[in-house]
Amino acid sequence: MDLINRYLQAVKFWLPAKQKQDIIAELSEDLRSQIEDNETELGRKLNEAEIIDILKGRGRPILVANRFRPQQFLIGPVLFPIYVFVLKIVGAFYMVPWILVWIGIAVSRAAHSGENLIQAAGSFWTAFWPMAFSMIGSITIIFAILERVQVKSMFLEQWDPRKLPPVRDPNRIPLSNSIAEVVVNIVFCTWLIGGAWYQTALHFSGVNITLAPVWRYIFWGFVLIALFNTAASAVNLFRPYWTSVRASIRLASDLVGGTLFCWLMKANILAAMSIANVAPEKAAHIASAINWWSAKMFPFAIVACVLILVINAYRIFRVGTSVASGIALNAATGAH
Amino acid sequence: MTQGTNTENNGLLENLRLELRRGCLVLAVLAELRTEQYGYTLRKGLADSGLEVDEGTLYPLLRRLETQGLLASEWREEDKRNKRFYKISRDGKLVLKQLLSEWQGIGKSLEEILKESDHGSH
Numbered sequence: 001m002d003l004i005n006r007y008l009q010a011v012k013f014w015l016p017a018k019q020k021q022d023i024i025a026e027l028s029e030d031l032r033s034q035i036e037d038n039e040t041e042l043g044r045k046l047n048e049a050e051i052i053d054i055l056k057g058r059g060r061p062i063l064v065a066n067r068f069r070p071q072q073f074l075i076g077p078v079l080f081p082i083y084v085f086v087l088k089i090v091g092a093f094y095m096v097p098w099i100l101v102w103i104g105i106a107v108s109r110a111a112h113s114g115e116n117l118i119q120a121a122g123s124f125w126t127a128f129w130p131m132a133f134s135m136i137g138s139i140t141i142i143f144a145i146l147e148r149v150q151v152k153s154m155f156l157e158q159w160d161p162r163k164l165p166p167v168r169d170p171n172r173i174p175l176s177n178s179i180a181e182v183v184v185n186i187v188f189c190t191w192l193i194g195g196a197w198y199q200t201a202l203h204f205s206g207v208n209i210t211l212a213p214v215w216r217y218i219f220w221g222f223v224l225i226a227l228f229n230t231a232a233s234a235v236n237l238f239r240p241y242w243t244s245v246r247a248s249i250r251l252a253s254d255l256v257g258g259t260l261f262c263w264l265m266k267a268n269i270l271a272a273m274s275i276a277n278v279a280p281e282k283a284a285h286i287a288s289a290i291n292w293w294s295a296k297m298f299p300f301a302i303v304a305c306v307l308i309l310v311i312n313a314y315r316i317f318r319v320g321t322s323v324a325s326g327i328a329l330n331a332a333t334g335a336h
Numbered sequence: 337m338t339q340g341t342n343t344e345n346n347g348l349l350e351n352l353r354l355e356l357r358r359g360c361l362v363l364a365v366l367a368e369l370r371t372e373q374y375g376y377t378l379r380k381g382l383a384d385s386g387l388e389v390d391e392g393t394l395y396p397l398l399r400r401l402e403t404q405g406l407l408a409s410e411w412r413e414e415d416k417r418n419k420r421f422y423k424i425s426r427d428g429k430l431v432l433k434q435l436l437s438e439w440q441g442i443g444k445s446l447e448e449i450l451k452e453s454d455h456g457s458h
Contacts, residue, residue, distance in 0.1 A: 023395070025411075026375060026420050030391050033376035059392060067392045068399070 003048065004031060007055050014065030023068055031058075075143045078156065083143045090135060098131065100307070104299040171319055173240045181233035189226045192219065206276030214267050221260045228253055242319050251312035258305030265298040361389060363439060365397060366424055366432040369407060374419040398422055406431055 008031070012024045034054060039046055046054075058064060075083050106120040192198075198219050200211040232249060239246075273287035274280060364387050368378055375395060382389050401407045406428035411420050424432065 019399075023399075025418065026395060027391065029374070029417065029419055030376045030379070030395070032417070037380075058390070064392050067396045 003051050003055065004028075004035075007031075007058075007061060010061035011065050014062050016069055019068065027064075073147075074140070075147050079143055079147055083139070086139055086143075087136065090139065094135065095132060099128070100303050101300075102127075104303050107299045171242045171322055173236045173242060175237065175240060178233050178236040178240065182230055182237070185226045185230040185233065189223060189230070192223055192226070200271075208274045209270065210272040212267055212269050212271045214263075215269055218260055218264050218267070218269075221256070225253055225257045225260065229257075242315060244316060244319050247312065247316045247319050251309065251316060254305075254308050254312055258301075258308060262298060262301045262305060265294050265301045269294065357387070360439075361387070361393070361397065362401070363432070363435050365394075365401065366406065366428055366435070369422050369424045369428075370432075372421050372423040374414075374421050376419075378422065401428070 008024055008028050011027060012020055015023050031054070035046055035051070038050070038054070102124055106117065106124065109120065196202075198216065200213060200215055202209045202211065232246070232253065236246070268291045270287040270291050273283050275283045275286070278286075364382060364385075365378070368381055368385075373381065375391070375398065378398075379389060379391060379394055382394075398407065398409070402409055402422070406425055407422050408425045409420050409422045411418055413419075
């Protein structure tokens with residue numbers, strides 16, 4: 001009987017306060033009735049092992065007690081998918097960039113001031129978790145509040161099918177994107193050529209700049225890439241769908257453009273500079289500071305380029321794999 | 337078929353079986369409690385009719401049905417022990433009648449569906 005009392009006491013601990021006595025009295029009665037029945041059947045008292053078997057058959061006390069509790073949740077099944085979606089968005093557009101920027105800073109520090117990378121990883125660890133926890137915690141609290149106020153029922157009841165977004169085709173290139181790309185590339189080209197940026201000696205507003213000879217290669221590289229991208233975007237205007245070939249061409253042009261940009265960062269591009277009414281030593285100092293900062297930005301440029309290339313690579317993968325699903329979607333929506 | 341797949345299928349079948357029984361259980365309990373009984377005898381009665389229910393399922397269900405006004409209960413002494421006796425209420429009887437007709441409707445529909453699929457498969 002001691003085992004039974006201990007079992008009932010353990011169940012009682014987890015029961016809702018208001019019903020503790022009532023539920024435990026009923027469970028106790030059920031348990032004793034079962035033992036009595038078994039004893040009548042066997043014609044003797046049950047031994048400890050048999051009582052243990054009965055108690056084990058009923059389950060762990062906390063589980064038995066939980067069945068008498070109403071179902072409780074912080075964020076319910078209606079809001080949960082939206083909660084997960086918001087967490088993913090925050091992860092992709094806040095935490096991942098935060099990590100990338102931090103890596104850029106750490107690498108740059110290690111390269112320029114010789115800071116230990118392990119120390120840097122340690123300071124990252126201590127900085128990241130408070131940020132991540134406070135971000136995830138705040139979102140969780142907001143959704144827990146939304147779960148408890150009436151917003152959920154308004155969200156469920158007040159909706160209009162006409163306001164649902166149109167069927168999205170990720171492989172379709174928006175017209176606005178193509179127009180913007182054509183305009184930006186033409187303006188960039190016009191600015192480079194019209195501003196005579198192909199020279200290595202530049203004079204404007206009392207500032208004389210001499211660029212490193214390597215600038216000529218970088219300049220013509222930029223011009224060619226801009227012209228090429230203008231043509232490619234113009235094609236996209238009339239054939240607004242990514243194909244494997246066009247997505248691969250975009251990857252190649254971005255790879256070349258990114259390489260040129262990273263090269264520019266590291267090239268110590270300002271060979272000499274003189275500024276009217278500024279001492280030559282000071283102008284030289286400014287030129288070297290610009291080169292130094294440009295070189296410091298190199299890791300960020302690398303990270304940005306890698307990100308762009310990953311997006312491009314994913315686009316090629318998506319175009320390749322979406323043929324079958326595209327057919328399925330068209331069949332489902334009745335599109336041809 | 338591998339052993340792993342067999343175990344998965346058994347688990348799935350068990351879940352589906354429990355889901356199917358859950359709906360029927362309310363009906364069985366209401367029907368059984370047309371005669372007043374206490375928890376343990378009710379559980380035995382259901383088991384004897386082929387519907388085994390563990391106490392962790394039955395007692396919370398009895399409380400829920402009582403809160404919903406479909407059952408009435410009272411503590412009474414029997415054989416020198418305090419027992420809680422349950423009986424279907426007037427509302428419970430009405431609901432039982434409606435649920436039984438729904439149950440029979442579902443049975444008929446299923447029979448029709450199964451008949452149609454039998455025809456389709458031949």
